[in-house]
Amino acid sequence: MLQELLVAGVAAASAAIVYVGAAARVVKQYERGVVLRLGRLKGDVRPPGFTLVVPLADRLHKVNMQIVTLPIPAQEGITRDNVTVRVDAVVYFKVVDAANAIIQVEDYRFAVSQMAQTSLRSIIGKSDLDDLLSNREKLNQGLELMIDSPAIGWGVQIDRVEIKDVSLPESMKRSMARQAEADRERRARVINADAELQASKKLAEAAGVMSQQPAALQLRLLQTVVAVAAEKNSTLVLPFPVELLRFLERAQGQQPPPDGSPRSPE
Numbered sequence: 001m002l003q004e005l006l007v008a009g010v011a012a013a014s015a016a017i018v019y020v021g022a023a024a025r026v027v028k029q030y031e032r033g034v035v036l037r038l039g040r041l042k043g044d045v046r047p048p049g050f051t052l053v054v055p056l057a058d059r060l061h062k063v064n065m066q067i068v069t070l071p072i073p074a075q076e077g078i079t080r081d082n083v084t085v086r087v088d089a090v091v092y093f094k095v096v097d098a099a100n101a102i103i104q105v106e107d108y109r110f111a112v113s114q115m116a117q118t119s120l121r122s123i124i125g126k127s128d129l130d131d132l133l134s135n136r137e138k139l140n141q142g143l144e145l146m147i148d149s150p151a152i153g154w155g156v157q158i159d160r161v162e163i164k165d166v167s168l169p170e171s172m173k174r175s176m177a178r179q180a181e182a183d184r185e186r187r188a189r190v191i192n193a194d195a196e197l198q199a200s201k202k203l204a205e206a207a208g209v210m211s212q213q214p215a216a217l218q219l220r221l222l223q224t225v226v227a228v229a230a231e232k233n234s235t236l237v238l239p240f241p242v243e244l245l246r247f248l249e250r251a252q253g254q255q256p257p258p259d260g261s262p263r264s265p266e
Contacts, residue, residue: 022055027062032098034061045098063098067159070109072116074167077124085132086167087124091116091147092159100155108154112147116161119146132166139163 026049027033033046036059046060053060074088093112095101101108123143124132131139140161148158168176210216 019055020052023052025051025053025060027051030064030066031062032065032095034063034098034102035059036061036102041099041103061102063095063101065095065098067092067094068109070113070116072113072120074165075117075120075124077121079124079127079129079132081128083129083172084169085124085129087120087132087163088165089116089120089143089161089163091161093151093156094159095155096157097155100153105154108156111154112151112156112158115147115150116143119143122146129168132163136163 025033025046027046029048031048033051035042035046035053037054037057042058051060070091070093072089072091074086076084076086078084091112095108105111120143123139123146127139140163143163144158144161147161151158210220
């Protein structure tokens with residue numbers, strides 16, 4: 001009798017161990033467990049830690065609650081100003097409702113990926129090339145809103161969307177390079193013309209000052225000679241002031257003729 005009880009106790013203990021082994025589950029800290037009993041949602045979402053399910057009747061689905069980085073393949077499209085571009089992006093999202101992520105959508109990762117690709121092509125068609133190149137922050141916000149609207153019903157929250165790269169055709173790159181070069185040349189000419197205008201005004205002011213003081217012109221001439229001589233040139237070109245020629249001409253006209261006769265007026 002005792003032996004039979006002992007055998008029964010061992011059998012019961014073995015059955016209990018097997019049952020616990022089959023029913024025991026461990027949910028990690030970054031996961032949540034969704035239990036489906038005979039195909040229907042059973043109870044609330046299981047928190048992290050040790051949990052038990054009914055063998056053969058329950059099925060535990062573990063949902064990762066971490067932020068997922070999902071790259072969007074490059075999408076080719078035509079912008080609003082008729083330029084063909086290829087744009088790729090990246091989506092950061094996380095699951096906020098584990099039950100909806102399992103029940104409302106078959107594969108939430110695939111669904112978010114397809115929605116992101118469709119939204120990216122739509123954004124390309126609604127935007128100009130200049131917006132894709134320089135106004136990405138606004139486009140990122142619009143793309144995030146387009147993806148987040150249907151994803152809310154899937155228990156998924158879009159954290160951030162970033163456009164990574166915009167690829168242009170080689171012909172468009174060359175055209176943009178020529179445009180940038182022409183724009184830089186235009187700015188250089190405007191700056192040069194402005195400098196010439198300012199220099200001409202300063203030269204006019206300097207000429208006005210020198211006209212009041214004739215000796216200033218001689219001093220400027222001597223400064224020029226010193227500057228040229230400092231270069232150690234073998235040839236020195238010395239400009240002759242026109243005012244000195246006029247002074248000599250007036251002095252020549254005031255001298256009496258050699259024979260002593262008075263000079264006849266012209």
